[in-house]
Amino acid sequence: MRAAVLVKPGTFELRDVPRPEPGPTEALVRITRTGICGTDLHIFHGNYAADALPMIPGHEFTGHIAALGSEVQGLKEGQSVVVDMNIGCTRCYYCRRNEVLNCPEMRQMGITMDGAFADYISVPARLVIPAPEHVPANVLALTEPLSCVVRAARKSQVSFGQSALVIGAGPIGNLHVQLLRTIGAAPIIVTDLSADRVQMAVDCGADIGVSDPLQLEQAVRDSTDGRGTDIVIESVGNAALYQQALGLMRKGGHLAAFGLTGPDTALPLDILTTILQETSVKGSVAGVGEDMHDALTLLTHGRIKTDPFTTADFDLEDIQMAFESYADRSDDLKTQIVMA
Structure with a gap:
């Protein structure tokens, strides 16, 4: 089969590699589409998972079942599917609590092991989710990134009528805006240096868009009676923006830490103020x-x-x-690689 192997940071090689054979409890998926995620870009640029190279990246994918292991039940060949990319041991304390990302044996397709920039992938059948045939593949490939946003909202305990600020109007920031709107948060403020992406987020459900950083605090204060927002979601991964976020949420507010930073990035936290104002910070990274x-x-x-x-x-x-031109295509919220 064909596979795009990231042989070193910045360099893909299209190779002909053996097609995987599904084990007794696995399903072989013929991949239709795989989205490029921000994590994939970090891997491409050598900022993340460099020790796993060479590797086939890709984890935002959809396809059809091509073959099933001898012990698999409840699935059938030809089904349209999406796949949970997080593989836990299923036995430990964290897996039992649906906190698979903290499992000491956790692996991730396309990040710590070969992924979905290929014609086929063999996956644990328990992680395969049948998808309606009428939903287009380019929409189904959005399931994994949207699941990350679903988990962030769940961790943040967002509720109707709560004010929210989303920092970053890229693909994930836009999805945060849309899910907040679906839940009933209001008002929803979005900020980004790209006026075009801010406008896209407003078109998709934000109440207020700000592309000038000097106007952000005033916009937040004006729309929340001076308090600050109930929730701030940082979806960029910038230490300065995280620090700014702490000052833009209300007393008793919540900071959802979502944007990935470098491993050595630290955030100064005023512990006394955190205690007295009863604020909170909670991390969330992927849907499971x-x-x-x-x-x-x-x-x-x-x-x-x-x-x-x-x-x-x-x-x-x-x-x-596709990877080299990604930064120059700010109008494209998502890029997908077409396999079949």
Whole structure:
């Protein structure tokens, strides 16, 4: 089969590699589409998972079941599916609590092991989720990134009528905005240096868009009677923006830490103020388990505007160009690699 192997940071090689054979409890998926995630870009640039190279990246994917292991039940060949990319041991304390990301044996497709920039992938059948045939593949490939946003909202305990600020209007920031709108948060403020992306987020459900950093605090104060927002979601991964976020949420507010930073990045925290104002910070990084099912349900029933995410397609042969040009295509909220 064809596979795009990241042989070193910045360099893909399209190779002909053996097609995987599913084990007794696995399913072989013929991949249709795989999205490029911010994590993939970090891997491409050598900022993350460099010790796993050479590797086939890719984890935001959809496809059809091509073959099933001898012990697999409840699935059938030809089914349209999406897949939870997080593989836990299923036995430990964390797996039992649906905190698979903290499992000491946890592996992730396309991050710590070969992933989905290829024609086929063999995966644990228990992580395969059948998808409705009428939902287009370019929409189904959004299930995994949306599941990350679902988990962040769940961790933040967002509720209707709560004010929210989303820092960053890229693909994940836009999804945060849309899910907040679906839940009933109000007002929703979004900020980004790209005026175009801010406008896209406003078109997708934000109440207030700010592209001038000097106007952000005033916009937050004006829309919350001077308090600051109930929730701030940082979806960029910048230490300065995290520090700014702490000053823009209200007393008793919550900071959702979502944007990935470098491993040595630290955030100064005024512990006394945190205690006296009863504020909180909670991290969230990826969707697991029911988060994937919930994301698929939202996409199936049209709760997410997907048109802004389905404008940029590249063939697998052009994956190097897709990654190298990503930063220059700010109008493309999501880039997908087409396999079949």
